[in-house]
Amino acid sequence: xxxxxxxxxxxxxxxxxxxxxxxxxxxxxxxxxxxxxxxxxxxxxxxxxxxxxxxxxxxxxxxxxxxxxxxxxxxxxxxxxxxxxxxxxxxxxxxxxxxxxxxxxxxxxxxxxxxxxxxxxxxxxxxxxxxxxxxxxxxxxxxxxxxxxxxxxxxxxxxxxxxxxxxxxxxxxxxxxxxxxxxxxxxxxxxxxxxxxxxxxxxxxxxxxxxxxxxxxxxxxxxxxxxxxxxxxxxxxxxxxxxxxxxxxxxxxxxxxxxxxxxxxxxxxxxxxxxxxxxxxxxxxxxxxxxxxxxxxxxxxxxxxxxxxxxxxxxxxxxxxxxxxxxxxxxxxxxxxxxxxxxxxxxxxxxxxxxxxxxxxxxxxxxxxxxxxxxxxxxxxxxxxxxxxxxxxxxxxxxxxxxxxxxxxxxxxxxxxxxxxxxxxxxxxxxxxxxxxxxxxxxxxxxxxxxxxxxxxxxxxxxxxxxxxxxxxxxxxxxxxxxxxxxxxxxxxxxxxxxxxxxxxxxxxxxxxxxxxxxxxxxxxxxxxxxxxxxxxxxxxxxxxxxxxxxxxxxxxxxxxxxxxxxxxxxxxxxxxxxxxxxxxxxxxxxxxxxxxxxxxxxxxxxxxxxxxxxxxxxxxxxxxxxxxxxxxxxxxxxxxxxxxxxxxxxxxxxxxxxxxxxxxxxxxxxxxxxxxxxxxxxxxxxxxxxxxxxxxxxxxxxxxxxxxxxxxxxxxxxxxxxxxxxxxxxxxxxxxxxxxxxxxxxxxxxxxxxxxxxxxxxxxxxxxxxxxxxxxxxxx
DNA sequence: CAGTGAGCGAGCTTCCGCTTGACTT
Numbered sequence: 001x002x003x004x005x006x007x008x009x010x011x012x013x014x015x016x017x018x019x020x021x022x023x024x025x026x027x028x029x030x031x032x033x034x035x036x037x038x039x040x041x042x043x044x045x046x047x048x049x050x051x052x053x054x055x056x057x058x059x060x061x062x063x064x065x066x067x068x069x070x071x072x073x074x075x076x077x078x079x080x081x082x083x084x085x086x087x088x089x090x091x092x093x094x095x096x097x098x099x100x101x102x103x104x105x106x107x108x109x110x111x112x113x114x115x116x117x118x119x120x121x122x123x124x125x126x127x128x129x130x131x132x133x134x135x136x137x138x139x140x141x142x143x144x145x146x147x148x149x150x151x152x153x154x155x156x157x158x159x160x161x162x163x164x165x166x167x168x169x170x171x172x173x174x175x176x177x178x179x180x181x182x183x184x185x186x187x188x189x190x191x192x193x194x195x196x197x198x199x200x201x202x203x204x205x206x207x208x209x210x211x212x213x214x215x216x217x218x219x220x221x222x223x224x225x226x227x228x229x230x231x232x233x234x235x236x237x238x239x240x241x242x243x244x245x246x247x248x249x250x251x252x253x254x255x256x257x258x259x260x261x262x263x264x265x266x267x268x269x270x271x272x273x274x275x276x277x278x279x280x281x282x283x284x285x286x287x288x289x290x291x292x293x294x295x296x297x298x299x300x301x302x303x304x305x306x307x308x309x310x311x312x313x314x315x316x317x318x319x320x321x322x323x324x325x326x327x328x329x330x331x332x333x334x335x336x337x338x339x340x341x342x343x344x345x346x347x348x349x350x351x352x353x354x355x356x357x358x359x360x361x362x363x364x365x366x367x368x369x370x371x372x373x374x375x376x377x378x379x380x381x382x383x384x385x386x387x388x389x390x391x392x393x394x395x396x397x398x399x400x401x402x403x404x405x406x407x408x409x410x411x412x413x414x415x416x417x418x419x420x421x422x423x424x425x426x427x428x429x430x431x432x433x434x435x436x437x438x439x440x441x442x443x444x445x446x447x448x449x450x451x452x453x454x455x456x457x458x459x460x461x462x463x464x465x466x467x468x469x470x471x472x473x474x475x476x477x478x479x480x481x482x483x484x485x486x487x488x489x490x491x492x493x494x495x496x497x498x499x500x501x502x503x504x505x506x507x508x509x510x511x512x513x514x515x516x517x518x519x520x521x522x523x524x525x526x527x528x529x530x531x532x533x534x535x536x537x538x539x540x541x542x543x544x545x546x547x548x549x550x551x552x553x554x555x556x557x558x559x560x561x562x563x564x565x566x567x568x569x570x571x572x573x574x575x576x577x578x579x580x581x582x583x584x585x586x587x588x589x590x591x592x593x594x595x596x597x598x599x600x601x602x603x604x605x606x607x608x609x610x611x612x613x614x615x616x617x618x619x620x621x622x623x624x625x626x627x628x629x630x631x632x633x634x635x636x637x638x639x640x641x642x643x644x645x646x647x648x649x650x651x652x653x654x655x656x657x658x659x660x661x662x663x664x665x666x667x668x669x670x671x672x673x674x675x676x677x678x679x680x681x682x683x684x685x686x687x688x689x690x691x692x693x694x695x696x697x698x699x700x701x702x703x704x705x706x707x708x709x710x711x712x713x714x715x716x717x718x719x720x721x722x723x724x725x726x727x728x729x730x731x732x733x734x735x736x737x738x739x740x741x742x743x744x745x746x747x748x749x750x751x752x753x754x755x756x757x758x759x760x761x762x763x764x765x766x767x768x769x770x771x772x773x774x775x776x777x778x779x780x781x
Numbered sequence: 782c783a784g785t786g787a788g789c790g791a792g793c794t795t796c797c798g799c800t801t802g803a804c805t806t
Contacts, residue, residue, distance in 0.1 A: 007799065007800065008799095008800065008801085009800085009801075027800080027801090028799085028800075029799085029800045029801060029802095030798080030799035030800025030801080031798070031799045031800075032799095032800095034798090034799095035796090057801095057802095079799090080799085083798095084798060084799055085799080087798095087799090088799070088800095134798095137797080137798085138796095138797075138798080140796095140797095141796050141797045141798085142795095142796055142797080143796085144796065144797095145795055145796020145797075146795060146796060147795095147796095148795085148796085149794075149795035149796075150794085150795075152795085153793095153794065153795085158793080158794060159793085159794045159795080160794085160795080161794085161795045161796070162795080162796085163795080163796045163797070164796075164797075165796085165797065165798095166796085166797090271801085275801090283799085283800090459797085459798090460797085460798060460799090462797095462798055462799060462800080463797065463798060463799095466797090466798090467797090470796095602786095604785085604786045605785075605786050605787095606785060606786065607786095609785095609786065611786080615786090615787085621786090623785075623786050625785090625786095647784080661783085661784075662783095663782090663783040663784075663785095664782075664783055664784095664785090665782065665783060666783090668783065670783080670784095675782080675783050677783090721806055724806090726806065728806095733806055735806085
């Protein structure tokens with residue numbers, strides 16, 4: 001018997017089909033061993049020796065693999081052909097206690113029968129240099145993460161985190177926000193002329209924008225006396241080529257632009273398509289297509305569109321630090337143009353199919369026409385540009401989208417122009433001069449952020465989605481919609497020798513699903529840049545990657561490299577702990593006109609807040625949390641003073657006080673011990689009547705959620721919650737077993753469930769430990 | 782789940798990259 005170990009179970013299944021009966025193919029499910037979870041687990045005084053432990057969820061798997069390995073004549077380590085894959089093989093070799101003469105390392109980067117057969121015929125040994133490069137990568141990330149994070153706990157706030165990838169990712173977002181804050185839009189007047197050509201309209205743009213309305217106006221006035229005719233007509237051939245096959249990053253971008261998927265959603269939908277064998281592996285940085293896929297495309301394209309539409313192409317991967325352990329993301333069978341179990345899968349599959357097919361299709365041939373129309377007695381000219389597709393080629397199937405939100409503003413090209421010739425006189429309909437404003441650089445979406453990270457070589461296909469989720473979980477960044485605002489602009493028109501000026505309104509600045517830095521994100525970022533400039537440098541990853549490559553080439557010892565890094569880094573950490581001030585992001589907003597006391601905005605123990613008065617003074621200062629849409633950077637003195645007006649007393653209801661305030665979970669109204677969250681109402685505005693209404697609503701809702709109560713035990717209730725029915729007993733919640741009807745529960749049954757201790761939530765420590773099989777013993781006590 | 786913003790300082794938090802399910806109060 002032969003045992004083959006790959007990284008993914010779906011891959012194992014496919015390969016098992018290619019290999020004969022003598023082969024058992026199993027999966028390692030990724031890494032099986034890692035640095036121990038607790039502490040550094042890197043011996044910094046002893047050549048940075050790593051302390052590895054088997055991952056807790058892999059223990060069972062390892063026992064199983066050990067058994068199989070023992071029974072096998074040969075174990076084939078077939079993990080991915082990159083740094084991480086090599087390390088997985090090395091860890092497996094060690095953990096399974098394999099023998100050199102009974103172990104072979106094989107690699108293939110496409111899952112096709114010829115590729116696998118070839119791999120089996122060409123085994124090699126584990127590449128220790130490559131393994132060492134991975135150990136260096138792993139150890140460096142642990143050192144950076146586990147030394148920087150505690151600095152933040154001490155100097156900013158507990159539970160924060162920093163790391164080689166996440167901290168630079170946050171920096172991108174903070175810096176973009178600053179660029180936007182410092183941006184002043186420039187206005188100018190864009191001039192467009194409309195001519196009548198045999199009943200159709202020809203639109204032409206002026207090659208100059210005017211800075212002021214006066215300039216634009218005088219230009220329009222001069223135009224009213226001008227005759228217009230075509231001076232030059234140029235035709236040039238053009239072409240467009242298809243975009244490369246999908247990698248993780250480009251798939252995430254296009255699924256975001258075309259389908260509105262978040263990067264996490266794209267990955268989970270792709271995962272399901274992969275598991276059902278519809279597409280190749282979805283975490284890849286390679287644009288390479290297998291020969292079989294290229295041949296298949298040719299057949300499909302010739303059949304569907306004719307052989308004119310076919311052109312074989314290979315795409316070189318251009319992204320920084322690509323490891324190319326897999327193929328590009330493509331349908332496993334290009335002959336299938338529809339697949340997927342639900343609409344999300346079907347839409348994503350369709351996108352992948354079209355993109356892949358398009359890469360093997362002919363260029364689109366275009367004809368670009370430029371027409372020049374001078375203005376008498378002026379240097380400026382109008383130009384009209386048209387673009388006609390002569391042969392659609394790949395455009396028949398797929399066009400890549402862009403992130404540019406203001407594309408319409410910029411582009412000066414239309415489709416087909418009416419038939420024109422040089423010298424032809426034109427009849428003017430009207431000329432518009434419309435005030436336009438320059439746009440600030442765009443805020444990142446998840447997908448455009450991934451694009452940027454890939455350009456910088458930061459992060460890997462398997463980490464783009466988790467990184468974005470981490471920086472949001474830590475509270476550094478939020479993904480939000482923001483309303484736009486109304487802006488006035490001037491619109492001048494020349495028509496029938498008459499210049500008219502109008503003022504119009506437009507909405508601008510609205511954002512959808514964009515990434516914004518939070519106050520804590522800004523403070524942490526500034527602190528890290530001040531104190532750990534090197535790690536926060538956009539080139540840091542690229543620089544260490546170069547050294548990892550040297551290690552992989554056998555030209556550098558991995559622990560020497562780490563030593564060179566760690567020496568200065570660690571003293572930097574010590575130095576910062578000792579000398580740097582606590583980072584609060586404090587801003588002095590001005591002084592309270594009533595009391596003359598200073599007002600500050602800063603990060604407090606519980607988040608962003610404002611403070612009235614000095615902490616050092618005898619009289620205690622007043623504090624108030626910032627509201628959800630406020631930030632330390634932007635809040636004004638007036639807005640801060642408003643915040644000190646809470647809590648507000650609204651009056652009495654049923655003989656008890658009713659007040660409004662903002663707490664940890666947002667604005668609320670309080671009555672006795674009842675807290676009612678405010679959703680639409682403003683705590684500054686809400687009045688007693690409305691508050692009473694809300695209190696009554698909440699009581700009704702609570703009543704509705706009651707499934708069952710017992711007179712003899714008022715502390716116990718069966719309730720309907722977010723995740724279905726549950727039992728509430730003395731402020732603790734208990735899950736109801738699946739086979740029980742909640743309506744029919746008796747008090748005795750309830751008490752039994754409670755005593756069994758099927759407690760949900762909170763008691764996490766117990767539940768994780770009990771998984772490791774000693775649970776019965778623990779309970780026995 | 783809900784007022785805080787300070788101080789004793791136990792014991793906790795945290796990284797990146799490779800893979801899938803388990804399961805939420």
